[in-house]
Amino acid sequence: MTLPFKTIVVPTDFSELANAAIPVAFALARDHKARVVLVHVLEAVVIPNPLYATYYPMPTPEQMRKAEDASAKALKELVPAEHRGKVEVTALAVHGEPASEVGRIAREEMASLIVIASHGRTGLKHLVLGSVAERVLRAASCPVFIVR
Secondary structure (H helix, E strand, O other), X not given: OOOOOOEEEEXXXXXXXXXXXXXXXXXXXXXXXXXXXXEEEEOOOOOOOHHHOOOOOOOOHHHHHHXXXXXXXXXXXXXXXXXXXXXXXXXXXXEOOHHHHHHHHHHHOOOOEEEEEOOOOOHXXXXXXXXXXXXXXXXXXXXXXXXX
C-alpha cells in the first residue's frame, strides 16, 4: 500500500539535527510528486516578570517581519541542490509556539505528511526540555515521520 503524499510539511530550527529531516522529506516529495512546505517557528519572546519589561523589549512589528523574511530566505537555502526546480517548495516563517504552529500550518496546508527530526533526548533532558517532535506527533492531523 502506498500513501498518496501531496504536501509534506518539514519544520526546522536550523540546527544540524533538525535539518536531517530535509533530505528525507525531499526524497519522499520527489518519489510522490509532492510539494514541500519548509517551516521555521520563531518562538515568542516571553517576559519573565512585568517589572523587567524594560530589560526585555518586545520586538516591533517591523522587526518581527524582518526576522520572518530572513528566516524564509534561509529556509529556501536549505533546499537540496538536486531538488531545486524539481520539487515545489513553500517557505514559511511564523512566530509562536513550535508544536502548535507546525500543527496549524499542517492543517492549513492540508498536509498529508509531516517529516520532523528528533534530537533524541532521553531521561532528565527529555523530561525538562520536552520534545517538539513528540508534541507535534500527538497533535498532528496527518501521519508524522520522525527522523532520528
